[in-house]
Amino acid sequence: MTLPRLIFVTGKGGSGKSTAAAALALALSRRHPTTLAGLGRGRSALRLLGAGMNGAGRPVRVRENLEALELSARAELEAFIERIVPIKIIARRMLRSGTFGYVTAALPGLEAFLMLERLRIMAADCALNDRRLVIDAPASGSALELLSVAAGVGGIAPAGTLNRLAGAVESFLRDEARFGVMLTVRPEEMALREALETAAVLREQLRIRCVGAILNGASRARFSGAELRALAPLRAQAGLALRRNAIAEGTVRARAGLRAAGLAVVELPMLFRPELAGRELEDLGGRLEAGLLGR
Amino acid sequence: MNAPFDPGRHRLLVCLGPGGVGKTTLSAAFAVHAAAHAAVVDVMTVDPAPRLLDLFGLDGASPGPHTVALNGISGPEKSGVHPPRLRAHRLDPKHTFDALVRRHAPSPAACGAILENRIYHNLSSALSGVADYMAMEQLLELHSDPGSGFIVLDTPPAGEALDFLAAPQRLLRLLNSRALALLGAPRRLMGGRFKLADAAARAALSAFDRVTGLHLLRDVREFVAGFEGMYAGFAERAERAQALLRAPETVIVVVTTPESERARQAIEFVDALKRAALRTGAIVVNRTTPVTPDAAELARAGLPAALKRKAARNAGDFAALRRRETRALAELAAGIAPEMRILSTPDLGREPGSLADLAEIGRGLEVLRP
Numbered sequence: 210m211t212l213p214r215l216i217f218v219t220g221k222g223g224s225g226k227s228t229a230a231a232a233l234a235l236a237l238s239r240r241h242p243t244t245l246a247g248l249g250r251g252r253s254a255l256r257l258l259g260a261g262m263n264g265a266g267r268p269v270r271v272r273e274n275l276e277a278l279e280l281s282a283r284a285e286l287e288a289f290i291e292r293i294v295p296i297k298i299i300a301r302r303m304l305r306s307g308t309f310g311y312v313t314a315a316l317p318g319l320e321a322f323l324m325l326e327r328l329r330i331m332a333a334d335c336a337l338n339d340r341r342l343v344i345d346a347p348a349s350g351s352a353l354e355l356l357s358v359a360a361g362v363g364g365i366a367p368a369g370t371l372n373r374l375a376g377a378v379e380s381f382l383r384d385e386a387r388f389g390v391m392l393t394v395r396p397e398e399m400a401l402r403e404a405l406e407t408a409a410v411l412r413e414q415l416r417i418r419c420v421g422a423i424l425n426g427a428s429r430a431r432f433s434g435a436e437l438r439a440l441a442p443l444r445a446q447a448g449l450a451l452r453r454n455a456i457a458e459g460t461v462r463a464r465a466g467l468r469a470a471g472l473a474v475v476e477l478p479m480l481f482r483p484e485l486a487g488r489e490l491e492d493l494g495g496r497l498e499a500g501l502l503g504r
Numbered sequence: 505m506n507a508p509f510d511p512g513r514h515r516l517l518v519c520l521g522p523g524g525v526g527k528t529t530l531s532a533a534f535a536v537h538a539a540a541h542a543a544v545v546d547v548m549t550v551d552p553a554p555r556l557l558d559l560f561g562l563d564g565a566s567p568g569p570h571t572v573a574l575n576g577i578s579g580p581e582k583s584g585v586h587p588p589r590l591r592a593h594r595l596d597p598k599h600t601f602d603a604l605v606r607r608h609a610p611s612p613a614a615c616g617a618i619l620e621n622r623i624y625h626n627l628s629s630a631l632s633g634v635a636d637y638m639a640m641e642q643l644l645e646l647h648s649d650p651g652s653g654f655i656v657l658d659t660p661p662a663g664e665a666l667d668f669l670a671a672p673q674r675l676l677r678l679l680n681s682r683a684l685a686l687l688g689a690p691r692r693l694m695g696g697r698f699k700l701a702d703a704a705a706r707a708a709l710s711a712f713d714r715v716t717g718l719h720l721l722r723d724v725r726e727f728v729a730g731f732e733g734m735y736a737g738f739a740e741r742a743e744r745a746q747a748l749l750r751a752p753e754t755v756i757v758v759v760t761t762p763e764s765e766r767a768r769q770a771i772e773f774v775d776a777l778k779r780a781a782l783r784t785g786a787i788v789v790n791r792t793t794p795v796t797p798d799a800a801e802l803a804r805a806g807l808p809a810a811l812k813r814k815a816a817r818n819a820g821d822f823a824a825l826r827r828r829e830t831r832a833l834a835e836l837a838a839g840i841a842p843e844m845r846i847l848s849t850p851d852l853g854r855e856p857g858s859l860a861d862l863a864e865i866g867r868g869l870e871v872l873r874p
Contacts, residue, residue: 223524227765253765348523369714398855430818436811443805445797446815449822452853481821483828485764 220393225425227253235494254345282320396459421473475500508786511543521759531658537866544653608737755785762829771839
């Protein structure tokens with residue numbers, strides 16, 4: 210599969226976005242220099258990789274070929290103001306003024322839009338040295354709002370700087386080589402439904418490429434009807450067997466549903482391990498590497 | 505009853521927590537649990553997806569309220585108390601905001617000017633802060649309805665605990681800020697607090713407006729001017745919302761799951777609430793894995809050896825999960841004040857899809873730390 214320069218990882222809350230984003234960044238970093246960016250404060254993918262943050266916007270080296278950074282909407286707004294207001298003292302005064310904060314809060318999606326603009330610039334920079342970008346994004350509802358913001362800004366600002374940027378951001382989001390969304394799904398009905406809805410909005414309304422889906426917490430092991438009947442007298446054991454079957458059945462349904470929607474599916478196994486740390490993430494990264502990049 | 509609330513003593517239960525921990529499901533389960541104990545219950549969800557209504561088998565098209573049939577769920581009816589009743593409500597921020605503007609606008613013209621305003625359109629549909637504020641507004645409305653009983657409030661997934669609870673104050677601060685003066689709202693609204701330094705900021709703002717091409721300041725000005733005369737009404741509502749959250753009949757519950765990362769987020773939530781002088785009533789750890797069954801029992805059972813091995817392996821897998829959870833729970837317990845109660849609700853091993861499932865979650869409430 211040819212992956213876009215930037216992969217934007219989103220899914221339902223609790224579907225393992227951060228784990229998947231961290232594992233994906235590990236996988237890519239085995240082949241290319243890679244940057245993992247958390248959108249918004251305290252996105253967990255960075256912590257999972259043990260990246261201590263030094264404040265928004267500056268990358269931290271996690272290991273060979275992999276760096277991580279945190280992006281904040283506020284920092285993007287500040288950078289933007291400093292860019293368009295050339296006189297530093299005025300720019301600083303504007304940023305300090307509480308009033309300005311309120312007005313920008315009332316401006317529809319301005320901060321979100323500037324975040325997308327930042328992603329566009331980062332992707333362009335990364336193209337210079339074949340660097341890959343993985344984004345640990347917010348849950349799908351907020352993510353779709355974020356991705357629809359460019360069109361809205363274009364409409365609201367009929368001319369001027371923002372209008373020009375809006376055009377550039379929109380074509381970036383729609384460029385299959387530069388931008389793509391990876392959905393995370395758990396083998397559960399609600400998570401599957403949300404992923405399918407997100408994929409439909411991306412395809413039909415936003416015309417943004419959906420790279421595929423990472424099916425997190427998959428399991429194939431299952432007990433047959435006869436085995437379940439034999440276990441029935443041992444209630445607790447039977448309960449756990451049913452639990453295992455529910456995961457396996459959810460996996461089958463989710464895989465089928467995602468494939469029916471035309472999505473490429475990579476499965477990550479449910480990790481029945483007493484710890485979920487670096488070694489486990491490396492394992493998941495290895496599986497993603499095999500599933501997405503080929504051996 | 506084993507619950508972080510008591511419908512006889514409490515009037516409002518607020519469920520807070522990071523995204524994906526099952527707040528909506530748990531709110532529904534708490535509501536069913538309360539109703540099963542012969543209480544009059546209203547449950548309000550602010551989750552944009554109509555999940556809660558799905559769970560109650562209701563159509564998601566209207567905001568409700570929907571009365572939920574409690575077939576086979578209610579406990580024994582006590583004489584002299586209301587018969588149990590459960591209503592589900594869904595938040596509709598746009599509708600609530602419009603209603604609020606209509607109620608507080610000093611004149612039909614002012615009302616029309618606001619409802620037509622570009623900023624208003626964006627504020628009321630795009631900004632999640634407004635949805636939060638409107639949830640509080642709808643909550644106040646429900647709370648003052650004499651027909652309402654014990655109210656369970658689900659909240660939108662938030663990165664930070666206060667995103668939701670602080671929404672009324674944020675809107676109030678905007679209306680009360682010097683933004684109004686800067687943007688040309690009438691002086692009398694500002695109580696004459698206009699400063700010379702503001703003139704510079706005003707110039708900078710209009711430069712910003714020109715450069716960006718937004719040409720938005722006129723709309724902002726109209727918008728804030730439109731709120732003249734409505735400020736008192738908003739302020740009063742926001743104050744009441746704050747008072748309600750701190751009332752002794754209100755209990756705030758932080759919901760999390762037994763995972764290390766979520767435990768850490770829950771600790772942050774509790775800390776943030778504390779800084780805002782809001783008391784967390786309890787932490788509820790949702791979806792805990794059941795206790796590992798006795799291996800000796802399996803060994804003794806007259807089952808084929810292959811099945812025994814398979815079952816033992818399966819039990820071992822879940823035991824590993826449980827060890828991971830136990831560690832996360834220890835991190836949670838260590839991170840919060842020792843007097844804070846911690847409860848848990850069981851993972852059903854399937855997605856709750858019926859009232860009976862919700863009732864089972866409520867019955868499975870367990871006190872992990874009193």
